[in-house]
Amino acid sequence: MTYLHLIPQAETYGVTILAIFSLASFTIARRFHLSRGSGGHIDFVKVNLIVKSLIVLYGLLLIPMQNLFSLKFSTEFVACLAGIVLGIFYIRIEKKIIRYFARNEKTKNKQKQYMLKASKVHVIKARSLGLSNNNFFRRHNSLSNQQKNVFDYAELCKIKLMHLLLIAILEEIIFRGYLTYITLNISLNIYNEIIVLIFIAFLFAFSHASYSWPQIASKFIFGIMALFVFMCFGTLTSAISSHLYLNAIAYKHLQQNRKTFKPQAI
Amino acid sequence: MNTKLALNFMFSCLLWWVIIVFFYKYIKIFLIRLAKWIAKISNWYNHSSLQERTGTFELILIASSHVIFCLLLIHVFSLNLQVLGLFKINISSIIYGAVLGVGEMYLSSLLCLFAIRLMQTFQYQNAPNNIEGWSVLAKAGWIRHHFHTVNLIPIIPAYLVVLLQLASEEVIFRGVLFNLFLPYGFFAAFFISLILFAYMQIFLMPSIKSCIFPVIGAITMGVFHGYLYFKTGELVPLIIAHFSFFIIALA
Numbered sequence: 001m002t003y004l005h006l007i008p009q010a011e012t013y014g015v016t017i018l019a020i021f022s023l024a025s026f027t028i029a030r031r032f033h034l035s036r037g038s039g040g041h042i043d044f045v046k047v048n049l050i051v052k053s054l055i056v057l058y059g060l061l062l063i064p065m066q067n068l069f070s071l072k073f074s075t076e077f078v079a080c081l082a083g084i085v086l087g088i089f090y091i092r093i094e095k096k097i098i099r100y101f102a103r104n105e106k107t108k109n110k111q112k113q114y115m116l117k118a119s120k121v122h123v124i125k126a127r128s129l130g131l132s133n134n135n136f137f138r139r140h141n142s143l144s145n146q147q148k149n150v151f152d153y154a155e156l157c158k159i160k161l162m163h164l165l166l167i168a169i170l171e172e173i174i175f176r177g178y179l180t181y182i183t184l185n186i187s188l189n190i191y192n193e194i195i196v197l198i199f200i201a202f203l204f205a206f207s208h209a210s211y212s213w214p215q216i217a218s219k220f221i222f223g224i225m226a227l228f229v230f231m232c233f234g235t236l237t238s239a240i241s242s243h244l245y246l247n248a249i250a251y252k253h254l255q256q257n258r259k260t261f262k263p264q265a266i
Numbered sequence: 267m268n269t270k271l272a273l274n275f276m277f278s279c280l281l282w283w284v285i286i287v288f289f290y291k292y293i294k295i296f297l298i299r300l301a302k303w304i305a306k307i308s309n310w311y312n313h314s315s316l317q318e319r320t321g322t323f324e325l326i327l328i329a330s331s332h333v334i335f336c337l338l339l340i341h342v343f344s345l346n347l348q349v350l351g352l353f354k355i356n357i358s359s360i361i362y363g364a365v366l367g368v369g370e371m372y373l374s375s376l377l378c379l380f381a382i383r384l385m386q387t388f389q390y391q392n393a394p395n396n397i398e399g400w401s402v403l404a405k406a407g408w409i410r411h412h413f414h415t416v417n418l419i420p421i422i423p424a425y426l427v428v429l430l431q432l433a434s435e436e437v438i439f440r441g442v443l444f445n446l447f448l449p450y451g452f453f454a455a456f457f458i459s460l461i462l463f464a465y466m467q468i469f470l471m472p473s474i475k476s477c478i479f480p481v482i483g484a485i486t487m488g489v490f491h492g493y494l495y496f497k498t499g500e501l502v503p504l505i506i507a508h509f510s511f512f513i514i515a516l517a
Contacts (some may be wrong), residue, residue, distance in 0.1 A: 007358045008356055008358065008359065009356075009359060009497070009498045009500075010358065010362075012494065012497045012498055013359060013362035013363075013366070013494070013498075013503070014362070016366065016490055016493070016494060017362060017365055017366055017369060020366065020369035020370060020373050020490065021369045021372075023373050023376070024369055024372035024373040024375075024376055026376060027372040027373070027375045027376045027379070028372050031372065031375075203376065206376065206379070206380050207376070209376075209379050209380070209383065213387065
């Protein structure tokens with residue numbers, strides 16, 4: 001890290017920019033995906049992969065990879081096994097959470113009936129107040145909500161297994177590797193550090209915003225579990241192996257239920 | 267902690283609350299009325315609608331009043347521009363600031379997505395269903411001035427007016443407030459500049475639902491800018507970060 005001494009205050013700005021971009025990687029990818037340049041021809045997964053790989057490459061300048069992995073074979077082998085066990089344990093928890101949320105579907109049906117009645121009331125109310133200039137709507141009027149649902153459905157059929165596995169590795173390096181390293185290096189109390197780490201796990205959960213609520217809740221639990229395993233073993237291989245196992249099973253599940261799958265769009 | 271210091275702290279908090287409510291609520295209402303009166307009288311840009319003309323006049327008046335308010339605060343509290351860090355200029359840190367604003371925008375948009383999702387599930391009777399309705403809510407309130415100026419005036423003077431307002435805001439909340447509250451400790455200065463910056467966004471908004479978006483943006487900006495100002499002591503990259511944040515919001 002010799003060249004960083006040439007630039008005044010390169011580390012403070014660089015570390016904060018890395019933290020912000022790694023937390024906001026989901027919305028940056030979403031922005032590129034919805035812009036006119038992509039035109040709906042590129043997968044969301046592929047855009048996500050490009051953005052996250054660029055963030056990882058930027059992070060390599062500031063945080064060396066040697067700090068995230070313990071380079072002994074024995075510890076990494078044990079950590080890999082522990083990660084797979086954690087993945088098997090996590091999927092059981094996820095099934096229970098989905099079953100718990102499925103009990104409360106009656107309220108969801110009420111919500112849908114209300115939405116059908118009052119879909120356009122708010123826009124008409126705003127137009128009557130004079131809030132709507134046509135320039136404000138130029139971008140959002142291009143696609144309706146239903147059409148976007150169709151695009152999402154078409155994209156989910158195109159996803160490849162290789163992209164999912166690569167994204168698993170990159171996400172673990174970003175969310176478990178870089179962000180914990182940054183928070184532990186800032187001088188804080190133990191309690192404040194725990195709060196910050198839980199907030200990071202929460203944002204990791206919400207970066208899966210296009211899925212339903214039970215999956216977001218279960219991802220929050222996975223974030224905390226992966227962080228705990230990473231702190232125990234001191235290597236990222238434990239977290240990476242569990243995430244790889246999880247994504248492979250998600251791909252299998254997606255192929256089985258391709259016809260009945262209906263993604264929620266915001 | 268001494269009782270005298272605690273009393274001083276309480277008194278200064280109350281004083282700043284009164285100053286900010288007085289300026290950002292009551293003087294702004296007066297300026298908006300004045301802008302309406304000017305727009306009716308003047309012949310400037312007569313081809314456009316009266317709403318857009320009032321919006322531009324409002325923003326020009328508000329920006330000029332911001333600059334006067336900022337200079338007055340620096341004069342009253344006997345601070346120099348060198349103490350605030352306005353003249354510490356590095357090219358590298360300016361580039362870092364421009365990138366930082368982009369990141370803050372997308373982080374706040376992630377948190378806004380979360381807020382939208384929460385509203386759609388728990389308070390769906392009051393929240394709109396479409397993206398159109400949410401865009402109307404997000405673009406209501408004081409940000410309409412900015413949209414009107416960018417639509418009406420040519421680009422360079424419009425963004426210069428926006429930059430004047432943002433720079434003076436940054437000087438008030440990061441420079442003046444942070445330096446005045448630093449003797450009470452870092453956390454006092456950090457949280458008071460953050461809370462007042464978030465509280466300032468609520469004034470002159472039509473509803474609580476449209477307050478969500480600027481308040482979330484202000485909190486994300488306040489956290490990172492407070493930390494960076496404490497670490498580096500530079501104000502110019504923070505101003506540029508604020509400006510790049512607004513360029514993406516207005517585009």
